[in-house]
Amino acid sequence: MLAHILRRLLIWVPSVLLVMLGVYALAFYGAGDPIKLIFLRAPGDVAYDPVKIEAIRAEAGLDRPFLVQFFSYIGNLLQGNFGNSLTSGRSVWAMVSAAAPVSAALGLMTIVVRALVAVPLGMVAGLRQNSRLDYVILGTAVALWAIPPYVAGPLLMVLLLAVLPDGAVPYGWGGIFSVKVILPLIVLSFQPIALILR
Structure with missing residues (x-):
């Protein structure tokens, strides 16, 4: 077993x-x-100076x-030094660590939604095999699988803007129980739910 792990490494x-x-x-x-x-x-008032x-x-x-440059990049990565953003000047590590809790919370919520939606629907499809309900569930799963997130996001944004109250525009982060979580949660759950159902 150890030899296999070492070989894989x-x-x-x-x-x-x-x-x-x-990629580099x-x-x-x-x-x-x-x-x-x-x-x-x-801005327009900044002069283009080749020396600068x-x-x-x-x-x-x-x-x-x-x-x-490449080996310097690898060395910095191994030391945990991600440098500064060329556009904002801020530390990349600070930018990533500020966004990581939001991404982690959203990822955990997506896992919960997958389990709560896909497992019961999969059980119903399995119990009613070859019935009309089974075909509807599996057809929906195939349709969800075919919609990439970059298409589902804008479509759902238009739909949610029409349905949700004015103050609930789905952008930003207002916590895990905020209305603003609905859009990313649905978009991130589409394809995994379809995969579990299939």
């Missing part, structure tokens, strides 16, 4: 490093210059060769 580590290298290469060679993009997004751009690029370490 020996395969996993290089695989993750190769994927990271590929795509960002390095394909995304354009992030410093110039920051200047383009700045080069100074900011050197300060951010973006003037170094690709492999030097």
Whole structure:
């Protein structure tokens, strides 16, 4: 068993490093210059100064060769240093840790909704196998599986804006019992419920 785990780790580590290298290469060679993009997004009174751009690029370490930047990135990740956002200047770790509790609460609520909806419906479909109800449940599951979250989100937003009271626009975070949780909860539950039902 230990040999199997070690073998898997020996395969996993290089695989993750190769994927990271590929993604980093795509960002390095394909995304354009992030410093110039920051200047383009700045208000109109900011002058485009090539000397200033080069100074900011050197300060951010973006003037170094690709492999030097990549291994510096890996070293920083291993130390837990995610750096600062180039656009806001805030610590990436602070930004992620501020959003993590909301994501965790929403994820746990989604698991509860999946269990409360999919398990009873799956039991009904199993008990009434090949009946009209079974076909309706499984047909609904296939339809839900076919709707990607990026399509379901805007459609449900329009629907919920028409149904919910004016103060309950589904954006922001008002706690786990807020009306604003309905939209992300439904969108995140669609496909998992369909998968459990199937």
